[in-house]
Amino acid sequence: MTIYFEKTYQRCFGTFPLKGQQLHDAVLAAAEVGYRAFDTAQMYENEAETGAALQATGVPRDELCITTKVDIANFTGEKFLPSVEESLKKLRIDQVDALLLHWPAPDGDIRESLQLLQQAQRHGLTKHIGVSNYTAQMMRDAKALLDTPLVTNQVEFHPLLNQDKLLKAATETGIPLASYCSVARGEVFKYPIFADIGAAYGKTAAQVVLRWILQKGVSINTMSTKPANIEANFHVMDFTLSSIDMHRIEDMTKTGYRIVGKDLVPYAPDFD
Numbered sequence: 001m002t003i004y005f006e007k008t009y010q011r012c013f014g015t016f017p018l019k020g021q022q023l024h025d026a027v028l029a030a031a032e033v034g035y036r037a038f039d040t041a042q043m044y045e046n047e048a049e050t051g052a053a054l055q056a057t058g059v060p061r062d063e064l065c066i067t068t069k070v071d072i073a074n075f076t077g078e079k080f081l082p083s084v085e086e087s088l089k090k091l092r093i094d095q096v097d098a099l100l101l102h103w104p105a106p107d108g109d110i111r112e113s114l115q116l117l118q119q120a121q122r123h124g125l126t127k128h129i130g131v132s133n134y135t136a137q138m139m140r141d142a143k144a145l146l147d148t149p150l151v152t153n154q155v156e157f158h159p160l161l162n163q164d165k166l167l168k169a170a171t172e173t174g175i176p177l178a179s180y181c182s183v184a185r186g187e188v189f190k191y192p193i194f195a196d197i198g199a200a201y202g203k204t205a206a207q208v209v210l211r212w213i214l215q216k217g218v219s220i221n222t223m224s225t226k227p228a229n230i231e232a233n234f235h236v237m238d239f240t241l242s243s244i245d246m247h248r249i250e251d252m253t254k255t256g257y258r259i260v261g262k263d264l265v266p267y268a269p270d271f272d
Protein backbone atom coordinates (compact mmCIF):
# COMPACT_ATOMS: atom_id res chain seq x y z
CA MET A 1 0.00 0.00 0.00
CA THR A 2 1.11 3.58 0.42
CA ILE A 3 2.07 6.02 3.13
CA TYR A 4 -1.54 7.10 3.43
CA PHE A 5 -2.47 3.59 4.43
CA GLU A 6 -0.18 3.54 7.40
CA LYS A 7 -2.79 3.79 10.14
CA THR A 8 -1.62 7.13 11.52
CA TYR A 9 -1.73 8.81 8.15
CA GLN A 10 -5.16 7.56 7.10
CA ARG A 11 -6.57 10.58 8.90
CA CYS A 12 -5.10 13.74 7.45
CA PHE A 13 -5.83 17.24 8.71
CA GLY A 14 -6.66 19.59 5.82
CA THR A 15 -5.81 23.27 6.05
CA PHE A 16 -8.07 24.87 3.43
CA PRO A 17 -9.33 27.61 3.82
CA LEU A 18 -7.59 28.34 7.10
CA LYS A 19 -5.20 31.23 7.60
CA GLY A 20 -3.58 33.17 10.45
CA GLN A 21 -4.42 32.45 14.08
CA GLN A 22 -7.28 30.11 13.13
CA LEU A 23 -4.90 27.93 11.10
CA HIS A 24 -2.26 28.00 13.85
CA ASP A 25 -4.74 27.00 16.56
CA ALA A 26 -6.33 24.27 14.42
CA VAL A 27 -2.98 22.68 13.49
CA LEU A 28 -1.86 22.70 17.12
CA ALA A 29 -5.16 21.19 18.26
CA ALA A 30 -4.91 18.53 15.55
CA ALA A 31 -1.35 17.58 16.50
CA GLU A 32 -2.38 17.47 20.16
CA VAL A 33 -5.11 14.86 19.53
CA GLY A 34 -2.75 12.79 17.40
CA TYR A 35 -2.93 13.87 13.76
CA ARG A 36 0.43 13.38 12.06
CA ALA A 37 -0.65 13.92 8.44
CA PHE A 38 -1.31 17.47 7.21
CA ASP A 39 -2.49 18.68 3.83
CA THR A 40 -1.83 22.07 2.24
CA ALA A 41 -1.42 23.47 -1.28
CA GLN A 42 0.27 26.31 -3.11
CA MET A 43 -3.21 27.54 -4.04
CA TYR A 44 -4.28 27.82 -0.39
CA GLU A 45 -1.65 30.52 0.20
CA ASN A 46 -1.09 29.15 3.71
CA GLU A 47 2.02 26.99 3.32
CA ALA A 48 4.19 29.41 5.32
CA GLU A 49 1.66 29.56 8.15
CA THR A 50 1.26 25.78 8.03
CA GLY A 51 5.05 25.34 8.22
CA ALA A 52 5.27 27.68 11.21
CA ALA A 53 2.37 25.96 12.98
CA LEU A 54 3.82 22.50 12.35
CA GLN A 55 7.13 23.63 13.80
CA ALA A 56 5.29 25.04 16.83
CA THR A 57 3.69 21.63 17.50
CA GLY A 58 7.12 20.27 18.43
CA VAL A 59 6.29 16.99 16.67
CA PRO A 60 9.52 15.56 15.20
CA ARG A 61 9.68 15.92 11.42
CA ASP A 62 10.06 12.18 10.86
CA GLU A 63 6.69 11.55 12.53
CA LEU A 64 4.87 13.91 10.17
CA CYS A 65 3.42 13.23 6.75
CA ILE A 66 3.22 16.56 4.94
CA THR A 67 1.41 16.90 1.62
CA THR A 68 1.35 19.92 -0.65
CA LYS A 69 -0.05 20.40 -4.14
CA VAL A 70 1.30 22.22 -7.15
CA ASP A 71 -0.91 24.95 -8.62
CA ILE A 72 -1.78 24.52 -12.32
CA ALA A 73 -0.24 27.97 -12.94
CA ASN A 74 3.13 26.30 -12.24
CA PHE A 75 2.75 23.41 -14.70
CA THR A 76 5.58 24.61 -16.96
CA GLY A 77 9.21 23.56 -17.31
CA GLU A 78 10.41 26.94 -15.96
CA LYS A 79 8.04 27.26 -13.05
CA PHE A 80 7.41 23.78 -11.66
CA LEU A 81 10.61 22.98 -9.71
CA PRO A 82 11.18 26.55 -8.44
CA SER A 83 7.58 26.61 -7.18
CA VAL A 84 8.13 23.38 -5.25
CA GLU A 85 11.40 24.74 -3.82
CA GLU A 86 9.45 27.81 -2.70
CA SER A 87 6.81 25.57 -1.07
CA LEU A 88 9.53 23.70 0.85
CA LYS A 89 11.03 26.99 2.02
CA LYS A 90 7.64 28.14 3.27
CA LEU A 91 6.98 24.80 4.95
CA ARG A 92 10.47 24.93 6.54
CA ILE A 93 11.40 21.45 5.32
CA ASP A 94 13.78 19.91 2.76
CA GLN A 95 11.31 17.44 1.32
CA VAL A 96 7.55 16.87 1.44
CA ASP A 97 6.18 13.40 2.02
CA ALA A 98 3.77 13.71 -0.87
CA LEU A 99 3.64 16.19 -3.72
CA LEU A 100 0.39 16.22 -5.69
CA LEU A 101 -0.73 17.88 -8.89
CA HIS A 102 -3.69 19.90 -7.59
CA TRP A 103 -5.72 19.56 -10.81
CA PRO A 104 -5.28 17.90 -14.17
CA ALA A 105 -3.79 20.35 -16.68
CA PRO A 106 -6.71 22.44 -18.00
CA ASP A 107 -6.15 21.30 -21.62
CA GLY A 108 -6.64 17.70 -20.45
CA ASP A 109 -3.11 16.67 -21.47
CA ILE A 110 -1.66 15.17 -18.30
CA ARG A 111 1.74 14.14 -19.72
CA GLU A 112 3.92 17.21 -19.16
CA SER A 113 2.75 17.88 -15.59
CA LEU A 114 3.28 14.22 -14.65
CA GLN A 115 6.80 14.32 -16.08
CA LEU A 116 7.52 17.49 -14.09
CA LEU A 117 6.13 15.82 -10.96
CA GLN A 118 8.42 12.87 -11.47
CA GLN A 119 11.33 15.24 -11.99
CA ALA A 120 10.59 16.87 -8.62
CA GLN A 121 10.73 13.43 -7.04
CA ARG A 122 14.04 12.60 -8.76
CA HIS A 123 15.44 15.89 -7.43
CA GLY A 124 14.53 14.70 -3.91
CA LEU A 125 11.95 17.43 -3.32
CA THR A 126 9.33 14.85 -2.39
CA LYS A 127 9.27 11.28 -1.14
CA HIS A 128 6.08 10.34 -2.95
CA ILE A 129 4.02 11.72 -5.81
CA GLY A 130 0.29 11.84 -6.37
CA VAL A 131 -2.53 13.64 -8.11
CA SER A 132 -5.82 15.25 -7.26
CA ASN A 133 -9.10 15.62 -9.10
CA TYR A 134 -8.14 13.05 -11.73
CA THR A 135 -10.90 11.16 -13.54
CA ALA A 136 -10.89 7.36 -13.75
CA GLN A 137 -9.48 7.49 -17.29
CA MET A 138 -6.74 9.92 -16.22
CA MET A 139 -5.78 7.50 -13.43
CA ARG A 140 -5.39 4.73 -16.00
CA ASP A 141 -3.44 6.98 -18.40
CA ALA A 142 -1.18 8.21 -15.59
CA LYS A 143 -0.44 4.67 -14.48
CA ALA A 144 0.58 3.78 -18.04
CA LEU A 145 2.78 6.88 -18.41
CA LEU A 146 4.73 6.68 -15.15
CA ASP A 147 7.46 4.39 -13.91
CA THR A 148 6.97 5.41 -10.25
CA PRO A 149 3.70 4.74 -8.44
CA LEU A 150 1.23 7.48 -7.63
CA VAL A 151 0.37 7.23 -3.93
CA THR A 152 -3.01 8.90 -4.17
CA ASN A 153 -5.72 10.60 -6.18
CA GLN A 154 -7.27 13.12 -3.77
CA VAL A 155 -10.89 13.64 -4.77
CA GLU A 156 -14.25 14.78 -3.47
CA PHE A 157 -15.52 11.75 -1.58
CA HIS A 158 -18.47 11.55 0.84
CA PRO A 159 -21.70 9.54 1.15
CA LEU A 160 -23.77 12.02 -0.89
CA LEU A 161 -21.83 11.34 -4.10
CA ASN A 162 -21.33 8.09 -5.98
CA GLN A 163 -17.65 7.61 -6.80
CA ASP A 164 -17.81 3.95 -7.90
CA LYS A 165 -15.99 4.65 -11.19
CA LEU A 166 -13.06 6.16 -9.32
CA LEU A 167 -13.05 3.29 -6.79
CA LYS A 168 -12.93 0.82 -9.68
CA ALA A 169 -10.03 2.72 -11.27
CA ALA A 170 -8.27 2.78 -7.90
CA THR A 171 -8.48 -1.02 -7.69
CA GLU A 172 -7.37 -1.43 -11.31
CA THR A 173 -4.43 0.97 -11.14
CA GLY A 174 -3.34 0.51 -7.53
CA ILE A 175 -3.66 4.29 -7.02
CA PRO A 176 -5.60 4.68 -3.75
CA LEU A 177 -8.13 7.47 -3.29
CA ALA A 178 -8.04 10.07 -0.52
CA SER A 179 -11.15 12.07 0.31
CA TYR A 180 -11.77 15.78 0.46
CA CYS A 181 -15.04 17.46 1.46
CA SER A 182 -15.38 14.33 3.58
CA VAL A 183 -18.43 15.65 5.48
CA ALA A 184 -19.60 17.46 2.32
CA ARG A 185 -18.81 20.74 4.10
CA GLY A 186 -21.60 20.03 6.58
CA GLU A 187 -24.27 18.96 4.06
CA VAL A 188 -24.29 15.39 5.45
CA PHE A 189 -25.70 16.70 8.73
CA LYS A 190 -28.98 17.53 6.99
CA TYR A 191 -29.66 13.79 6.75
CA PRO A 192 -30.64 12.07 10.05
CA ILE A 193 -29.47 8.63 8.86
CA PHE A 194 -25.85 9.24 9.92
CA ALA A 195 -26.72 10.25 13.50
CA ASP A 196 -29.27 7.40 13.67
CA ILE A 197 -26.64 4.84 12.68
CA GLY A 198 -24.11 6.45 15.02
CA ALA A 199 -26.42 6.05 18.02
CA ALA A 200 -25.95 2.28 17.87
CA TYR A 201 -22.14 2.64 18.02
CA GLY A 202 -21.96 5.57 20.45
CA LYS A 203 -20.57 7.71 17.62
CA THR A 204 -21.57 11.01 16.02
CA ALA A 205 -22.89 11.53 12.49
CA ALA A 206 -19.47 12.89 11.39
CA GLN A 207 -17.67 9.85 12.81
CA VAL A 208 -20.06 7.51 10.95
CA VAL A 209 -19.46 9.38 7.68
CA LEU A 210 -15.67 9.27 8.10
CA ARG A 211 -15.71 5.62 9.11
CA TRP A 212 -17.78 4.79 6.01
CA ILE A 213 -15.14 6.50 3.86
CA LEU A 214 -12.33 4.52 5.52
CA GLN A 215 -14.21 1.24 5.09
CA LYS A 216 -14.56 2.08 1.38
CA GLY A 217 -10.75 1.88 1.29
CA VAL A 218 -10.29 5.65 1.05
CA SER A 219 -8.07 7.67 3.40
CA ILE A 220 -9.59 10.86 4.78
CA ASN A 221 -8.86 14.57 4.81
CA THR A 222 -10.92 16.56 7.28
CA MET A 223 -10.83 20.16 8.36
CA SER A 224 -12.37 21.79 11.38
CA THR A 225 -11.79 24.95 13.38
CA LYS A 226 -13.38 23.49 16.51
CA PRO A 227 -11.29 21.44 18.96
CA ALA A 228 -14.21 19.10 19.74
CA ASN A 229 -14.79 18.35 16.03
CA ILE A 230 -11.05 17.99 15.37
CA GLU A 231 -10.87 15.41 18.14
CA ALA A 232 -14.07 13.58 17.12
CA ASN A 233 -12.89 13.33 13.50
CA PHE A 234 -9.69 11.63 14.67
CA HIS A 235 -11.45 8.97 16.73
CA VAL A 236 -12.78 6.81 13.94
CA MET A 237 -10.51 3.79 14.24
CA ASP A 238 -12.18 2.13 17.23
CA PHE A 239 -15.40 0.88 15.64
CA THR A 240 -16.53 -0.92 12.50
CA LEU A 241 -19.73 -0.27 10.60
CA SER A 242 -21.69 -3.44 9.84
CA SER A 243 -22.23 -4.38 6.21
CA ILE A 244 -25.93 -3.55 6.65
CA ASP A 245 -25.04 -0.02 7.78
CA MET A 246 -22.44 0.30 5.00
CA HIS A 247 -25.21 -0.52 2.49
CA ARG A 248 -27.69 1.88 4.08
CA ILE A 249 -25.14 4.67 3.73
CA GLU A 250 -24.24 3.52 0.20
CA ASP A 251 -27.86 4.22 -0.74
CA MET A 252 -27.28 7.91 0.10
CA THR A 253 -24.77 8.22 -2.77
CA LYS A 254 -27.80 8.43 -5.09
CA THR A 255 -28.18 12.01 -3.79
CA GLY A 256 -25.53 13.03 -6.34
CA TYR A 257 -24.39 16.11 -4.40
CA ARG A 258 -21.11 17.47 -5.79
CA ILE A 259 -19.49 20.52 -4.21
CA VAL A 260 -16.37 21.04 -6.32
CA GLY A 261 -17.51 21.04 -9.94
CA LYS A 262 -17.17 23.26 -12.99
CA ASP A 263 -19.32 26.03 -11.50
CA LEU A 264 -16.77 26.44 -8.70
CA VAL A 265 -13.65 25.50 -10.68
CA PRO A 266 -14.07 26.30 -14.40
CA TYR A 267 -11.03 24.19 -15.38
CA ALA A 268 -12.34 21.08 -13.57
CA PRO A 269 -12.34 18.01 -15.84
CA ASP A 270 -15.56 16.25 -16.88
CA PHE A 271 -15.88 14.25 -13.69
CA ASP A 272 -17.08 10.63 -13.82
Ligand SMILES: NC(=O)c1ccc[n+]([C@@H]2O[C@H](COP(=O)([O-])OP(=O)(O)OC[C@H]3O[C@@H](n4cnc5c(N)ncnc54)[C@H](OP(=O)(O)O)[C@@H]3O)[C@@H](O)[C@H]2O)c1
Nearest residue numbers: 014015016132180181182183184185206221223224225229
Ligand atom coordinates in the same frame (compact mmCIF):
# COMPACT_ATOMS: atom_id res chain seq x y z
N1 LIG B 1 -7.66 18.63 -3.65
C1 LIG B 1 -8.62 19.51 -3.70
O1 LIG B 1 -8.98 20.04 -4.77
C2 LIG B 1 -9.32 19.88 -2.43
C3 LIG B 1 -10.54 20.57 -2.46
C4 LIG B 1 -11.15 20.88 -1.24
C5 LIG B 1 -10.56 20.52 -0.03
N2 LIG B 1 -9.36 19.86 -0.03
C6 LIG B 1 -8.70 19.46 1.24
O2 LIG B 1 -9.57 18.66 2.04
C7 LIG B 1 -9.76 19.26 3.32
C8 LIG B 1 -11.15 18.95 3.85
O3 LIG B 1 -12.15 19.38 2.94
P1 LIG B 1 -13.10 20.60 3.21
O4 LIG B 1 -12.61 21.37 4.37
O5 LIG B 1 -13.28 21.32 1.94
O6 LIG B 1 -14.50 19.93 3.56
P2 LIG B 1 -15.09 19.17 4.81
O7 LIG B 1 -14.04 18.57 5.66
O8 LIG B 1 -16.18 18.33 4.26
O9 LIG B 1 -15.83 20.35 5.60
C9 LIG B 1 -15.26 21.20 6.52
C10 LIG B 1 -16.41 21.84 7.29
O10 LIG B 1 -17.09 20.83 8.01
C11 LIG B 1 -17.22 21.19 9.36
N3 LIG B 1 -16.93 20.02 10.19
C12 LIG B 1 -15.80 19.27 10.16
N4 LIG B 1 -15.88 18.27 11.06
C13 LIG B 1 -17.08 18.40 11.68
C14 LIG B 1 -17.72 17.69 12.71
N5 LIG B 1 -17.15 16.64 13.30
N6 LIG B 1 -18.95 18.10 13.11
C15 LIG B 1 -19.53 19.16 12.53
N7 LIG B 1 -18.97 19.90 11.55
C16 LIG B 1 -17.75 19.52 11.13
C17 LIG B 1 -16.21 22.28 9.62
O11 LIG B 1 -16.80 23.25 10.46
P3 LIG B 1 -16.17 23.60 11.91
O12 LIG B 1 -14.93 24.36 11.65
O13 LIG B 1 -17.26 24.41 12.52
O14 LIG B 1 -15.95 22.30 12.63
C18 LIG B 1 -15.95 22.88 8.24
O15 LIG B 1 -16.75 24.02 8.03
C19 LIG B 1 -9.44 20.74 3.10
O16 LIG B 1 -9.10 21.39 4.29
C20 LIG B 1 -8.30 20.66 2.10
O17 LIG B 1 -7.09 20.40 2.78
C21 LIG B 1 -8.76 19.51 -1.21
